[in-house]
Amino acid sequence: MAFHDIRFPAAISFESLGGPVRRTEIVTLANGYEERNTAWAHSRRRYDAGVGLRSLDDVAALMAFFEARGGQLHAFRWKDWSDFKSCLPSETTGPTDQTLGYGDGTTTTWPLIKRYVSGDFAYARPITKPVAHTVTVAVAAQPLDAGHDYTLNPDTGTITFTAAPAIGAEITAGYEFDVPVRFESDAIQMSVSSFRAGQIPSVPLIEVRL
Template sequence: MAFHEIRFPANLSFGSVGGPERRTEIVTLANGFEERNTPWQHSRRRYDAGVGLRSLNDVETLISFFEARAGQLHGFRWKDWSDYKSCAPLSTPAPDDQLVGIGDGVTRVFQLRKTYVSGLQNYVRPILKPVAGTVLVAIEGDQKIEGLEFSVDPATGEITFTLPPDLGTRITAGFEFDVPVRFDTDAIQTSVASFQAGDVPTVPVVEIRI
C-alpha cells in the first residue's frame, strides 16, 4: 500500500459528514460499576465522501479519483472542513497558535501538533499532513523564515531548524492540514436516475495510521 500525496477534491469534501471516533472497552462489574479502557491513543476519523456530490460531473470526478487510488489500496489527503487549521475555523493561522516543542539546544526536528483543550483535560494530536506553504513558525514569538531558518516536510509534518533552538525556548506554529485517509470500500454504486432525483451514493472514507 502506498500513500498518494494528493488531496481529494476539496469542493467534493465540502458538505461531507464525519468526524472523530474513539474505541472504548467497557466491562460492567457485578456491583454495577464499570471499568473503561481504550486501546487507542489517538482518535480515528471517518467521513462520507458521497454527501458532497452535487452533479453527475462530481460523480465522474469521484470515480476517476477512486480508480486512481485502486479503491482501498492507496491512501490520500482529505480536507476536513470542520477542523483543518491550527486555530479556530473562522480565524487565520498565526505562528503562535500551537506549542510544538521546547528547545533543548540540541534537537533540530519537531513534529507539528494540535492541542484540543476542554476544562482541565487536553488531547495532543500529531499533525502529519500539513498543507505546503501554510506553515508559520516562531521561537519565543520571533517568527522564522521558511527555507532559511527552517524547513517543513509536508509528507510527515516535521519541522527542521537550521540551528537547534536554545534551551527552554518555546517553539510554536500555525498551519493548515489534511487528514491521511483511504476509501473504506472497494465498490461505488451510482445510478443516473436516482442521482438526478436527489439520491447520492455512500462513499465511506476512513483515517489511516502512517
C-alpha cells in the same frame, strides 16, 4: 502503505459527514462500577462523502479519483472542512497558534501537533499531512524564515531547525492540514437522476496511520 499525495476533490468533500472515532473497552463489574480502558492513544476519523445529488461532472470526477486510487489500495489527502486549521475556524492561521514544545538546546526536529483543550485536560493530535505553503513557525514568539531558519517535511509533518532552539524557548507553529484517508470499500454506487445530475448515496472513508 501506499500513499498518493493528492487531495480528494474539495468541492465534493465540502458537505460530507464525519469526525473522530474512539475505541473504549468497558467492563461493568458486579457492584455496578465500571472499568474503562482504550488501546488507542489517538482517535481515528471516519467520513462519508456521499451527500446525494451531484452534478454529472462531480460524479465523473469522483469515479476518476476512485479508479486512480485503486479503490482501497492507495491512501490520499482529505480536507476535513470542520477541522483543518491550527486555530479556530473563524480565525487566520499564525506562527503562534500551537505550542510544539520548548527548546533544550539540542533537539532540532519537532513534529507538528494540534492540541484540543477542555478544562484541565488536553489531547495532542499528530499532524502528519500539513498543507506546505500554509505553515509558519516561531521561536520565542519571533517568526522564522522557511528554508533559512527551518525546513518542513510535508510527508511527515516534521520541522527541522537549522540551529536547535535555545533552552526554554517556546516553539510554535500555525498551519492548515489534511487527513490521510483511504476508501473504506472497494465499491461505490452511483446513479444518474437526470441529464445533469447524479446520486452518490455513500462514499465511506477512513483515516489511516502513517
